[in-house]
Amino acid sequence: MKQKQQRIVAIGGGHGLGRVLSALRDFGENVTGVVTTTDNGGSTGRIRACQGGIAWGDTRNCINQLITEPSIGSMIFEYRFRGNGELNGHNLGNLMLTALDNLSIRPLEAINLIRDMLKVSTHIVPMSEHPADLAAQTRSGDIIAGETDVDELAEPPARLLLEPVVPATKEAVLAIQQADLIVLGPGSFLTSVMPPLLLPEISRAMKLTPAKIMFIRNLDKEAGPAGQMSLSTMLTWCERSIGGRKVDVVLGPDEESDLDKDYKQVVADLASANHRWRHDREKLSLAIEQVLLAS
Template identity: 65%
Template sequence: MTLYKNKKVVAIGGGHGLGRMLAALKIFGSNATGIVTTTDNGGSTGRIRDCQGGIAWGDTRNCINQLITEPSISSMMFEYRFKGSGELDGHNLGNLMLTALDNLSVRPLEAINLIRTMLKVDVNIVPMSEHPSDLKALSVDGLWVTGETSVDEMEQDLKRLDLTPAVPATREGVSAIEQADAIILGPGSFLTSIMPPLLLPEIGQAIENNTSAKLIFVENLSPEYGPAGRMSLEQKLSWCERACQGRRIDVVLGGKPHQAPLTDAWNCVTRDLASPNRDWRHDRLKLRQAIEEQLALMPLS
């Protein structure tokens, strides 16, 4: 199809949401790029960071898992999670493989590309930064907390979100945004998946500069909890636009219709996006068709 050859798509986020989006876009092959959050500090990823340092690999591994199309011994190893007692319990072998390859490579992106080649994944996977950083949040009460897990557990509403330390964005990610025909935010955990890449000034600036791209926000199908769950959709859209230097979101894609005043401020498009057997999860085909619909409305480049 001409669309897949002529349009470049960038999706930004982390965890299961970005993996689902990239799985929907894998028909675009190398014309699709995922820019992945690298600030996770929980679970296997957090334990590896505590003892080895480096960026968080869990979200990247999750994305790659959802893009594997040919089951193999390599893919079974990459998806394997240790069980039992002892230090290996709960560790995902894919996280350990990426950590080992990172230690053997000049750049973390090289480690990702080695895994992509091994698992025959065509979609580009780019970490938001190749330097370790953590999420930091300021509550309305003036309390700072550090770490994704702590942010998710905050009982107060958030006033501000930052990265500590400040790190540069991966240049390949910035370049992909500059060349994109569509830039997709979400679905996924708003504060801990969608926002961290947008906190990098180079990424926000690149989105602001690419005025010819269509900026699409994809809503979750199930409610969030914690501080993100207490934010309205209007607040989330405003936070994204502020991080993108004021760049307006062109389309808000969701599964349920909205009312004014939200529809007066944003172009809200409602489509059936839910999986038939799990209505909290996006159906890959429906999601792809909804994105294709938005791309088809644009002139071929």
């Protein structure tokens, strides 16, 4: 099908990006996931605290959701240690990526080695190969550093920033420049969707890209400060971060009556039968293909 030949870039982190990438699995190498690398919690945060480097958890999650052929390799990659001691809670995939990163010239090489091992054709690219943390400026002017602390704010921050400002991965920028469709979300808005847009090179590429930009809404209200933000506010944050470029399409389970009429809203049943807050892969794939057909 013609739309399967179009190039798609999906931006975000964690479960949301993994869900989109797995929904677009049939597009193969025509899909690139640009993954947030600022997580500082859980197994990822513990590894960063003692080893440094970028956060691997969201990348591992995306790869996990793209595995189509169960194998010993995939079981090892998904294994999480239990019990007492320092290994408790660590995911072996995080440790493997960290080890391969230490053995490789670039973190992207570590990802590609795992992709090859697990037969994942979708491109997975970290937003940056340099470690950085997400920070937020509160409305009172205080700076809160660390993704986990940002998620615990009592209200939405005044703005987000990266500390330090790091360069974007060149492959991520090139993929955006060559894309036919760019997908933002679903997922944690402040800590998954927004961080890549704070990188100057990605921001510039998004502003200039001829691709359509689509925002996929969550199916349930987020916990934390992002849950207090309206859809209109989220879109404004995205657009402000990409130099005023407008989001073209908003995909969601219903029409948001308060949203400006300039936005094209695509309404579709996207919920999984088992978990109403989780996007169904097949439904999501069909909805995205319909947007591509209308391009």
